[in-house]
Amino acid sequence: MKSIKWKLVLVYIILVFIVMLVSGTFMLMQMRSNETDKARTQLKECADKINGEIISGNKSAELFQDAFENLIMPQGVQGCILDVSKQNQTLAPTQFLNMRFYDSAIENAMSGSDGVGFNLSKKDIDVNNTAKEWLTYAVLAGDNSRYIIYTRIDASPINENLSKITMTIFFMVIIGLVLSGVLGFLLSNALTRPIIELTRVAKAMAGGDLNQNIKVYSNDEIGQLSQTITEMAQEINQYIITSDSEKNKMETILHNMTDGVLAYDSGDTLIHANSASEELLNLGDLKRIPAKDVMNYLGFEDGIDQKESTIATGDKFILSTAAYYLDINGNKAGVVVVIQDVTKMTKLDNMRKEFVANVSHELRTPLTTVKTYTETLLDGAMNDAGVALDFLKVIDSESQRMALLVQDLLELSKLDNKQLKLDLEVLDLNALICQCVKQNVILAEKKHQSMIFTPLKNACFIEADVGRINQVLTNIISNAVKYSPAGASIEISLEDAEAYFRLFVKDNGMGIPREDLRRIFERFYRVDKARSRAMGGTGLGLAIAKEIMEAHNFRITANSELGKGTTMILRFDKLRVDGETV
Numbered sequence: 001m002k003s004i005k006w007k008l009v010l011v012y013i014i015l016v017f018i019v020m021l022v023s024g025t026f027m028l029m030q031m032r033s034n035e036t037d038k039a040r041t042q043l044k045e046c047a048d049k050i051n052g053e054i055i056s057g058n059k060s061a062e063l064f065q066d067a068f069e070n071l072i073m074p075q076g077v078q079g080c081i082l083d084v085s086k087q088n089q090t091l092a093p094t095q096f097l098n099m100r101f102y103d104s105a106i107e108n109a110m111s112g113s114d115g116v117g118f119n120l121s122k123k124d125i126d127v128n129n130t131a132k133e134w135l136t137y138a139v140l141a142g143d144n145s146r147y148i149i150y151t152r153i154d155a156s157p158i159n160e161n162l163s164k165i166t167m168t169i170f171f172m173v174i175i176g177l178v179l180s181g182v183l184g185f186l187l188s189n190a191l192t193r194p195i196i197e198l199t200r201v202a203k204a205m206a207g208g209d210l211n212q213n214i215k216v217y218s219n220d221e222i223g224q225l226s227q228t229i230t231e232m233a234q235e236i237n238q239y240i241i242t243s244d245s246e247k248n249k250m251e252t253i254l255h256n257m258t259d260g261v262l263a264y265d266s267g268d269t270l271i272h273a274n275s276a277s278e279e280l281l282n283l284g285d286l287k288r289i290p291a292k293d294v295m296n297y298l299g300f301e302d303g304i305d306q307k308e309s310t311i312a313t314g315d316k317f318i319l320s321t322a323a324y325y326l327d328i329n330g331n332k333a334g335v336v337v338v339i340q341d342v343t344k345m346t347k348l349d350n351m352r353k354e355f356v357a358n359v360s361h362e363l364r365t366p367l368t369t370v371k372t373y374t375e376t377l378l379d380g381a382m383n384d385a386g387v388a389l390d391f392l393k394v395i396d397s398e399s400q401r402m403a404l405l406v407q408d409l410l411e412l413s414k415l416d417n418k419q420l421k422l423d424l425e426v427l428d429l430n431a432l433i434c435q436c437v438k439q440n441v442i443l444a445e446k447k448h449q450s451m452i453f454t455p456l457k458n459a460c461f462i463e464a465d466v467g468r469i470n471q472v473l474t475n476i477i478s479n480a481v482k483y484s485p486a487g488a489s490i491e492i493s494l495e496d497a498e499a500y501f502r503l504f505v506k507d508n509g510m511g512i513p514r515e516d517l518r519r520i521f522e523r524f525y526r527v528d529k530a531r532s533r534a535m536g537g538t539g540l541g542l543a544i545a546k547e548i549m550e551a552h553n554f555r556i557t558a559n560s561e562l563g564k565g566t567t568m569i570l571r572f573d574k575l576r577v578d579g580e581t582v
């Protein structure tokens with residue numbers, strides 16, 4: 001019997017059965033004792049009557065029989081007088097004369113100190129020879145206790161009564177048991193229903209479904225337990241929701257981080273790797289690679305005591321930082337590695353170093369020249385006016401070079417720091433280029449170069465800083481002159497593209513080798529250093545031009561073929577009024 005419900009029913013039935021059995025038995029015993037007491041009193045009264053009316057009233061035993069004839073006995077009670085001296089032979093009444101009574105009541109009366117005996121349910125025969133159960137009473141009477149008065153009453157009516165009552169009690173027990181069974185069932189049902197409901201909900205919760213609402217049937221202990229479990233489940237659910245959302249948040253953060261994050265547990269199993277880490281390392285499925293190999297690859301050959309390591313892979317620089325994470329007991333639970341792409345930073349750092357080296361180098365040459373010439377002058381060359389003049393001219397030109405260089409550097413620095421404020425105004429690109437061409441055409445003519453500008457028919461309005469754009473145009477056009485031989489032709493043309501104007505400055509000069517082409521906009525980058533320097537170039541012109549163009553949101557690119565010529569392409573956004581180009 002597994003169910004508590006049936007156990008309760010059984011206990012209830014057993015309890016009721018025991019109570020009814022005990023109380024029934026007690027009732028029966030009480031009734032039986034009452035009945036026998038009543039019979040005993042009746043038998044004693046009859047015996048007293050026989051004693052009073054027969055034995056005491058008649059001196060002679062012969063008279064007893066006649067005296068009995070007149071004696072009226074209650075219904076069912078029989079009485080007789082026995083002669084002790086004649087082995088208890090019956091003296092009267094006549095119908096008992098031939099009967100002998102062997103009864104413990106008689107023996108008790110004879111042997112007992114009070115001379116009284118009583119016997120319950122003695123089986124004996126009646127006068128009509130039928131065996132019956134009797135309640136008997138015997139008492140010594142007469143002088144010297146010569147007689148025994150023996151009275152008896154038929155026990156059958158009493159027994160019948162008792163058995164009827166027993167049957168009634170039996171039926172009552174049966175009815176009581178049935179009723180207790182039904183009531184017990186209803187009661188245990190009421191008791192176990194919330195427990196069954198609790199069990200069902202607890203099982204569902206154990207299965208992970210915490211969104212359960214337990215029906216509270218009452219406000220008793222079980223009701224309170226149900227209430228507490230519901231609240232507990234809600235709290236756990238809330239906790240799970242919070243921790244899930246925290247986890248999701250963490251996952252999203254890790255997933256969207258540009259830095260890679262790897263986490264290994266103490267058994268060197270990869271427990272987390274975000275997509276950035278896989279992209280940065282580019283080693284394929286990281287789960288398949290042993291932790292040691294990954295750590296070695298990242299430069300942690302001596303374990304993570306080293307904490308930081310930078311490696312170069314392909315054109316990338318990767319900085320990794322590793323640290324142990326601890327469990328709640330403070331023991332090492334694994335390693336977390338953060339991987340950063342420091343390519344840009346490293347390149348910038350390299351560029352900075354290169355820039356400083358370039359500036360020093362650019363300044364050192366003219367400075368050395370100035371110093372040498374000055375020393376020579378001081379050493380006596382100044383006395384020769386001709387030589388002194390030549391020397392001073394060199395010193396002047398070198399100083400100018402240095403001044404130019406410093407000026408360009410300052411310009412770049414302003415552009416870098418966004419200190420350069422553009423004085424924007426609407427201007428006609430056609431007119432601006434025309435003016436610039438005019439300024440440079442003299443230079444070209446000196447080299448016997450032709451310079452042709454084909455303007456667009458319409459005015460080309462752009463919004464820009466005239467001075468700056470003029471600076472860019474001058475640099476581009478003067479470069480075309482500078483890096484093209486005598487007799488070369490320089491074609492300058494404008495094109496009207498949808499949203500912008502494109503300016504082409506095309507020369508058929510020396511051109512730029514393919515590998516240098518993408519670097520000519522870098523600071524101090526010169527294809528032919530000696531030639532550039534000889535022409536007074538600083539190597540910063542195109543870098544400045546690019547910065548200026550980008551400050552305007554314009555663009556500059558270059559196409560070139562070595563030995564055939566170079567085309568610089570400048571793109572200017574058209575002026576827009578109310579969203580429409582003009």
Ligand code: ADP
Binds near residue numbers: 475479532
């Ligand atoms: P520089 O002061 O040396 O002229 P720039 O920044 O103006 O510096 O130009 C960078 C380099 O690009 C030059 O040194 C030169 O080698 C190359 N260059 C620029 N324009 C041309 C051109 N039209 N034809 C060939 N080479 C050019």
